[in-house]
Amino acid sequence: MKTTEARELAAETAARAAAAADAERARQQHHEWLALRARERETEQAAHAARLALVNDHRLKAGYSPIKDFSAWHSVSDDELRRLLWSMPTVHVARQFDVSDVAVHKAARSRHIANPPRGFWAKVAAGKLPHPRGEPQP
Incomplete structure (x- = not known):
């Protein structure tokens, strides 16, 4: 009996270890995805800032003033x-x-x-x- 219980306990421990490893892998993948998304967002924001700077530069060269004399x-x-x-x-x-x-x-x-x-x-x-x-x- 003891050997059967020991085997069941070993199998249960192995299953828990495998589940923990799967959870850790999923957590790491999620963190990698978050980091990738953050880099993409930074790239998008930098591109948007560059476009905005270009538009504002063009407006300033054209004599546009954001502060109007009303x-x-x-x-x-x-x-x-x-x-x-x-x-x-x-x-x-x-x-x-x-x-x-x-x-x-x-x-x-x-x-x-x-x-x-x-x-x-x-x-x-x-x-x-x-x-x-x-x-x-x-």
């Missing part, structure tokens, strides 16, 4: 903004002040200035509507 935009009176909005498309007004057309729309809305409706300037260009010459149309 004083000219904020000093526009309500009457002047109304005249501009009814003289040309909003995108053109925005370009004059180096802001977005959304900023122009928001400024007009906050000052309760009516914007031309959608498609208005296309109709003016097609000759279906007369040019408003800075005066709001009904």
